[in-house]
Amino acid sequence: MGMTITEKIMARSSGRDKVIPGELVWTDINSVMTMDFLGKQCFDKFRSLGKTEVFDKNKVICVSDHLVPPPTQKFANMLNEWREVVKQHDITNFYDLGRQGIAHQIMVEQGHVLPGTISIGTDSHANTYGAVGAVGNAIGVTDAAVAMATGKAWFRIPKAVKFNITGKWQPWVMAKDLSLHIMGMVHWNGHLLYKTLEFTGPAISSLSMAGRMTLCNMTVDLGAKNGIVAPDVVTERYLRRRTTDEWDFLNSDEDAEYDMVYDIDISDLAPTIALPGKLDDTVTVDKLIGKKFNKAFVGTCTNGRLEDIAIMAEIMKDKQVHRDVNMILVPASQTVYLEALQAGHLETLIKAGVAIDTPSCASCAGLHTGVAGDGDIVLSAGNRNMTGRMGSRLAQVYLTSPSVVAASAIRGEITDPRTFDI
Amino acid sequence: MIKGTCWVADDYVMAYDIIVSEYWTSAIDPIENSKMVMAGVKEEFNKENAFKDRGHTFIVANHNFAGGGKSIEHVITGLMGAGIQAVFATSFARLQFRNAINYGLPFITSDDNMHVGCETGDELEYHADKGIIKNITKGTEFTSVPVAPFVSEVSEAGGLMNFVREKLAKGQPIE
Numbered sequence: 001m002g003m004t005i006t007e008k009i010m011a012r013s014s015g016r017d018k019v020i021p022g023e024l025v026w027t028d029i030n031s032v033m034t035m036d037f038l039g040k041q042c043f044d045k046f047r048s049l050g051k052t053e054v055f056d057k058n059k060v061i062c063v064s065d066h067l068v069p070p071p072t073q074k075f076a077n078m079l080n081e082w083r084e085v086v087k088q089h090d091i092t093n094f095y096d097l098g099r100q101g102i103a104h105q106i107m108v109e110q111g112h113v114l115p116g117t118i119s120i121g122t123d124s125h126a127n128t129y130g131a132v133g134a135v136g137n138a139i140g141v142t143d144a145a146v147a148m149a150t151g152k153a154w155f156r157i158p159k160a161v162k163f164n165i166t167g168k169w170q171p172w173v174m175a176k177d178l179s180l181h182i183m184g185m186v187h188w189n190g191h192l193l194y195k196t197l198e199f200t201g202p203a204i205s206s207l208s209m210a211g212r213m214t215l216c217n218m219t220v221d222l223g224a225k226n227g228i229v230a231p232d233v234v235t236e237r238y239l240r241r242r243t244t245d246e247w248d249f250l251n252s253d254e255d256a257e258y259d260m261v262y263d264i265d266i267s268d269l270a271p272t273i274a275l276p277g278k279l280d281d282t283v284t285v286d287k288l289i290g291k292k293f294n295k296a297f298v299g300t301c302t303n304g305r306l307e308d309i310a311i312m313a314e315i316m317k318d319k320q321v322h323r324d325v326n327m328i329l330v331p332a333s334q335t336v337y338l339e340a341l342q343a344g345h346l347e348t349l350i351k352a353g354v355a356i357d358t359p360s361c362a363s364c365a366g367l368h369t370g371v372a373g374d375g376d377i378v379l380s381a382g383n384r385n386m387t388g389r390m391g392s393r394l395a396q397v398y399l400t401s402p403s404v405v406a407a408s409a410i411r412g413e414i415t416d417p418r419t420f421d422i
Numbered sequence: 423m424i425k426g427t428c429w430v431a432d433d434y435v436m437a438y439d440i441i442v443s444e445y446w447t448s449a450i451d452p453i454e455n456s457k458m459v460m461a462g463v464k465e466e467f468n469k470e471n472a473f474k475d476r477g478h479t480f481i482v483a484n485h486n487f488a489g490g491g492k493s494i495e496h497v498i499t500g501l502m503g504a505g506i507q508a509v510f511a512t513s514f515a516r517l518q519f520r521n522a523i524n525y526g527l528p529f530i531t532s533d534d535n536m537h538v539g540c541e542t543g544d545e546l547e548y549h550a551d552k553g554i555i556k557n558i559t560k561g562t563e564f565t566s567v568p569v570a571p572f573v574s575e576v577s578e579a580g581g582l583m584n585f586v587r588e589k590l591a592k593g594q595p596i597e
Contacts, residue, residue, distance in 0.1 A: 024572045026597050037447050038494070049587050067447075078447065124491040124517055138517055140495045141450065142524040146586050150596050154572070154582075193486075194516050220491045225516060278434075366443045386438055386490055388462065 002253020004160040005230050006196040009135045009250065013118050021159045030117035030134070032147040033061040035103045036068065036082050037367075038122045043085045045145035054089055055151035061112050062086045063095045063103040066361045071368060101333020101359045104128040104136075104301040108213060109335055111243030115231040116250045120144070120153055125301045125383065127224070130216035131209060132239060133231035133250060135196075138220060158196040158225040159259040160252075165203040167267035172417035174311070175211030176303055176381065176401035178264070179218040180272040184282030186222065186262075193223040195259065198252060203266050204229055209238040210307040217302045218383055221279050271404045271416060274385050276396035285404060288414040292324070293377040296409040297390075298402045299330030299357075300364045303381040306339050308402040312354075313345035315406040315417060321353035322412030327405075328355045328370045330362040354409075366391045379414065381405050424507050424548045425558075426479020430540050431463070433484040437492035437518055439463045441500055448496060455496045456503025474504040480546050483511035484537040487529075488518035498525045508548050510536055510555060510566065526577040530555075531567040539564065 003011065003018065011019045013027035034042045039062055046054070054060045062082075070076035079097075086094050095106050104125050106112070113119045115133035120126060122144045129136025139153065147153050163182065186192060197219050204212070212229045219227030229235075230251040239247070270284040298304065298312060309331065321327045329349060331337040337359055340346050346356055363370040364382040371391030372378050378390055378397045381404075385397040398414070407417040439462030441455065448454055460473040467473040481487075481501070487509060488497055498521045501509070509522070510532040522529035530548075532555060533539075540546070544559040555564045569577075579585035589596055 024570055041450055045583065048583065050590055074447070122493060124493045138491075138493045140493050140517070140521045140524060142495060142521070142582050146582060146596075149590065150586065152596050156570075193513055194519075220517075223486065223489070223515060365446075367446070384490070386436055388438065388443065393462070 001257055002255040004196065004198060004252045004256040005133065005228055005250055006135055006160060006198070006226060007157060007256070009116055009118060010155060010157055012116070019157045021157050023157045024154060025157065026152045026154050027118055029120055029147045029151055029153050030114055031059045031061055031107070031112045031119045032144055033063060033103050033107055033112070033119070033121035033126065034144050035062070035066060035123060036064045036079060037066045038141050040081050040085050042122060042141045042144040042148065043089060045141055046148040049145065049149045051149045054091070054148045057090055058092045060091055060148055061093045061107060062091050063106050064097055064100050065102045066365060066367055068097040068100055068360050069358065099334060101335065102301045102304065102361055104217065105304065105332035105336065108132060109242065109333060111239065114243065114245055115235060115247040118153070120147060124220045125217050127220040127227050128213050128217040128301055130219070130226050130228035131212035132235050133229060135226050135228065136216065137226055156194070158194055160196045160198055160256065161192060162198045162200060162258045162261045164261060164263045165199060165201040165266060166263065167203050167265040169203060169206065169266060170269065170418070172403040173266070173269050173271060174401040174403055175207060175214040177269055177272045178266060179215055180274055180282050180399065181269060183222065183274065183280045184272065187280045195224050197222065197224045197227040199227065199229050205232060208307055209234060210305040213305065214302055221383060271401060271418070273404065273414070274399040276385055276398060277387060279385060279399070285414065285416045289416060291414040292412065293379045293398065293408070293414070294324060294326065295372060295376050295378040296325050296327040296405050297363060297370060297378060298381040298405050299328070299332065299362050300382040301332060302383040303402050304330060304332030304336065306336050308381065309336070309340045309345045310343065311403050312406040313348040315403060315420065316352040316354070316410060317348050319352055319410045321409045324412050325409050326355070327353065327409045328357060328362070330357045330369065331359050333359050363390045372397070379405050379408055424479065426507065426546065427477070428480040428482045428540055428542065428544055428546050429476060429478040430537070430542045431481055431483040431487065434489065435463055435483055435487050436490035437488045437494070437497045437515065438490045440488060441494065441496045445496060446494055450495050450499050452499045452503030455500035459500035459504050477505060479505060479507050480548065481506055481509040482537055482540045483509065485513050487511040487514050489515035491515070491517060493517045495521050495525070498522050498527055502527055512537055523573050523576060524582040526581040528569070528577065530569070533564045533566070536564040
């Protein structure tokens, strides 16, 4: 019996020839990420293990993303403590305000995640790293402290579920729609819990790295352990200018065992929206046409990348955001921000009446820029819509793709970008 | 054996509601985190020490306990600080399942029918060695999924930090 790509990564990282689902192993970690609001606690715990130097100064990645730039004195003080502790441990890769971005974007974009290895982070969307063929896993500060000290983490080998994605991507339909479609299709029934989700097939081969990141990012919201796309030519092209480290084209064996295989043809996939409250409560856009909202948001580790901004600019060019809508775009990193600026997208969006904020997690976690107030109805290209997620518990969050948000923001009501006059 | 009363949760108790976002940036501390634990789950718990003052030892939940994908450990320390010594659920969200293991708080996957077979305030006995939960009030008994040896070892050490600290102090490999 062969192995899945995740099993192969777990096996090689734990010095074994083979692993089987259910087995508990300690593995080597390629990189461990922590960020501003939990990072100090990671370092405090790390020192309580009797250590003063991290296992590898180049492989502990520190990012300021949830609290920057500080909107309150409390956050300013937390950031000062965070900077002090990062400095004290002489961390090589510190992405602080000015070089910042959302941690998961930074990890992949700056080449801190390598195919065939394991990277962990103290934020739930660390699953994003699967986009380049790595095992990306979210952990708490305890695991981060242990990994900082030892370069290791424990894992139970997960069972695998394969998503074989075929067909041709239609205009304005995005990876986010596939993510939400899978949410609605599988539902939260515990079936995907603790499992590795492998995305494969022609429609994945033709998907950009940004799309793969969106898809892997949201596997945590399906309850899965990780999501992964085996490295291919897209991966190679993406990583070429980001890392000089060596890696190989690891893939699942033909006879690897899967708990379940889903075949999805995306040729007729429609833009999809998750209704407020639950991610798996999804509908296609036609069910909500005309629904009014007053806030529009694009950004986050799910949909704040250059491709997402480009598609918005294409839709919003020479148009105006509806007078009843406030729209905010928050690029996922300074690099994305600069690229979007150089490509002219930001000028297009500013002229259309979109407010652009400096890279951060923004209102996605309800902590920063643009939080929702009582009674707000938000159309968001973020990743979560539960009560209170973006601020007020009396606000409602509809989740969808950047193309739906862009077209809808112009009309002031939910709109199908496929029928929008662009 | 652990004995005490249980609080029975609804389906889909979110980590977000166990610790609401206002407290995510707090220090990880059982006493501090327990003050407002469960504040978003029920309005009645939305005041200081409201859940803790109920004095329950166990939580009985259905699917996806502590779900919603939050990795913050405040959820676990908050429950521990409130006196919770074990949580029984049909299934747990993986991030908090992992955190619970790391803190040595038993998150026990129980019979599918345990959730409907218990009411808030019922007195339970948890026999960890046999994996059995007795509902003394109702005279019923439930089984649970066996706990992996590694999980027991971590729990006996008092959590992953102690487990690793002891190994490092003795110069033993982490494997």
